[in-house]
Amino acid sequence: MILDIISLTAEIIKISKKERAEARTEKKELLEKLENASGEDIFKLMNLISFANMDEFVAEARLHAQQSFKICLFSAIAGFILICVSVGFGIYFQLNGIPGLSASYLGAVVGLITEGISAIFFSLYSKTTTQVNHLHDRLLGSQSAYSAMLSTSLLSDEKVREEQIISVSNKFMSRLDGLDKATKV
Numbered sequence: 001m002i003l004d005i006i007s008l009t010a011e012i013i014k015i016s017k018k019e020r021a022e023a024r025t026e027k028k029e030l031l032e033k034l035e036n037a038s039g040e041d042i043f044k045l046m047n048l049i050s051f052a053n054m055d056e057f058v059a060e061a062r063l064h065a066q067q068s069f070k071i072c073l074f075s076a077i078a079g080f081i082l083i084c085v086s087v088g089f090g091i092y093f094q095l096n097g098i099p100g101l102s103a104s105y106l107g108a109v110v111g112l113i114t115e116g117i118s119a120i121f122f123s124l125y126s127k128t129t130t131q132v133n134h135l136h137d138r139l140l141g142s143q144s145a146y147s148a149m150l151s152t153s154l155l156s157d158e159k160v161r162e163e164q165i166i167s168v169s170n171k172f173m174s175r176l177d178g179l180d181k182a183t184k185v
Contacts, residue, residue, distance in 0.1 A: 010070075013063060017063060022055075023052050023056035026052045030048050030052060055139070062129075064128075065132060072121040072125060076114075079112070079113075080111070083111035083115070084111075086105070086106075086110075087108060145168070
């Protein structure tokens with residue numbers, strides 16, 4: 001089971017590194033296009049570069065979170081081993097009448113402290129993952145809003161375009177309010 005968790009974590013880290021590399025490549029390509037852009041294309045490319053930056057940040061944050069998880073897992077395993085060894089020594093010393101029980105108490109305490117530190121790190125990992133996922137949801141919302149606004153700006157009828165922009169804006173504002181309320185619960 002622990003080996004499955006370790007291999008799953010390694011796979012997630014590999015995927016996050018790939019996503020980060022893709023975002024960096026996309027950003028470089030967009031920056032090259034920006035050098036020759038003019039007019040409205042500059043605005044579009046700047047937004048796309050901004051989205052690529054956010055994608056890179058999310059991938060980087062997920063990568064760090066997974067690496068933190070891996071460290072926490074090893075720390076928890078080390079703490080558990082310390083506790084088991086200490087209890088084993090305690091039982092051995094007790095059965096054989098050897099007066100070295102204080103060393104096993106010390107080992108058990110160190111193991112428990114290590115487990116406590118691991119628990120704190122697991123809690124921080126959980127919060128980081130939740131925040132990154134919230135940021136990712138907001139990023140997707142921003143990308144959708146930009147795409148919708150861009151497509152409505154291409155409408156030729158002025159009145160229809162204004163109605164669609166108002167409608168899309170209202171829908172996205174209500175969606176963002178829903179995201180804010182969901183994170184406060």
